Amino acid sequence: MNKPEATPPSHFLRQIVQSDLSSGKHDSIVTRFPPEPNGYLHIGHAKSICLNFGLAKEFAGACHLRFDDTNPAKEEQEYIDAIKQDVEWLGFEWAGNVRYASDYFDQLHAWAIELIKAGKAYVCELSPEQAREYRGSLTEPGKNSPFRDRSVEENLDQFARMTAGEFADGAKVLRAKIDMAAPNMNLRDPILYRIRHAHHHQTGNKWCVYPSYDFTHGQSDAIEGVTHSICTLEFEDHRPLYEWCLNNLPVPATPRQYEFARLNLNYTVTSKRKLKQLVDEKHVDGWDDPRMSTISAFRRRGYTPASIREFCERIGVTRSDGVVDMGVLEFCIRDDLDAHAPRAMCVLKPLKVTITNYPEGQIELLNLPRHPKEDIGVRELPFEREIYIDQDDYMVDPPKGYKRLVAGGEVRLRGSYVIRADEAVTDAEGNIVELLCSYDPDTLGKNPEGRKVKGVIHWVPAAASIECEVRLYDRLFKTPNPDKGEEGAGFLDNINPESLIVLKGCRAEPSLAAATVDDRFQFEREGYFCLDSKDATAERPVFNRTVTLRDSWGN
Structure with missing residues (x-):
């Protein structure tokens, strides 16, 4: 049963629009989103998109997409195409044709x-x-x-x-x-x-x-019959000029400008100049690098339109500047993916396990649920004599509270059997390269009476699993305010050297061979992931980490 749609919380712009419609000042509202096509849109623009298009939709009005294309030296068709894609991806439709100030x-x-x-x-x-x-x-x-x-x-x-x-x-x-x-x-x-x-x-x-811009903006609004011209607070001082132009020209309408506080998100930069510098100087892999603050980067990283819309609604609309913690955005995507993302298993640092008492050549097909709470079907997982587990799931000298494999100890394989570690095989340098284990055939999906196994680890079959690359993305900057580092330091000095860790030779369960770029998954115990839209191929799957399972910053 679908939940009833929640009434959005009120804010001053909603109240203004409601009052203008109730009083008869306007029969309907017209808003506009007027980006400059000189770069890709960032998360701050997402707030403006959700506000302008959202108000128009909520009050049965219209929102125009108009490119403020008054500086051809810095504008490109690539940016126009990317902006249109971002608006559509966020779930909005503009009224009529795309408009240009150059019209x-x-x-x-x-x-x-x-x-x-x-x-x-x-x-x-x-x-x-x-x-x-x-x-x-x-x-x-x-x-x-x-x-x-x-x-x-x-x-x-x-x-x-x-x-x-x-x-x-x-x-x-x-x-x-x-x-x-x-x-x-x-x-x-x-x-x-x-x-x-x-x-x-x-x-x-x-x-x-x-x-x-100042001469173009108000008159373009007037030509289009915009009723509520919504800008960020930095344009508040420009409003008298906006009104001077309208009052001194025979314009067909007199729109009103309103200002709201822009979105400032910590651990990011949203200056187009700085974003372009990151791209041009190759600190990142393009405008859609999953560490960037652009909408296209969040899309490539696996964020959902619903999570970003929820984030923009959650932080509200005010006239007071402030800084929003990145954790709020990460909470929104975790909350969305926890409810909807299918589960799968992927071993990031494979360690071979041979189950010595499992019959050679035997393959058992196990059906594991795709989600622990939602009925979205099952995926088939072969169980065989040789499997992979993560290297971190076996320790010779474990710390207190360790609940995974140790010499002579037992764990349960997710959705499968209990196994015991009998012997560790090492190479000439003493590195563990294989575990020899035994399994209990009476423990498939259950614990026999009187038997306690605390640890549950993920695994994949050795032969049937697919080799893949996994990219562990994290925050691009290591400090909350990258622009204000130590004396003499600029934002580039605050780049997090561990913002991207590339793991090759990972092993994923076979169901992930059918993944598409629109799919998101929870890799059990590892985080939420998606197929990379730029580099992944059928022969070489590449998965991007969208977000960890829980907030690890500041812990």
């Missing part, structure tokens, strides 16, 4: 001309260094550009020549004429257009002037 370049350019004609914009030739000097500081007002009082006719001519490509990149900009003494520095004659001679992935070579 509105003609209209934005026309509105820029209107601002010039109204005396509210001018072409400035200050260098970037001079512009910073003229801008002032938080405690000192700026001063007017010497080009601020150009005539409308001269500004129109200069802007037309900028558009025609007569000037080099950075030679001139179009600026809004607002107030160089404004306390909010975003209102100190902000840039509306820059010269950039670059091929655009959507418009080709049509343009060599491109609008700024």
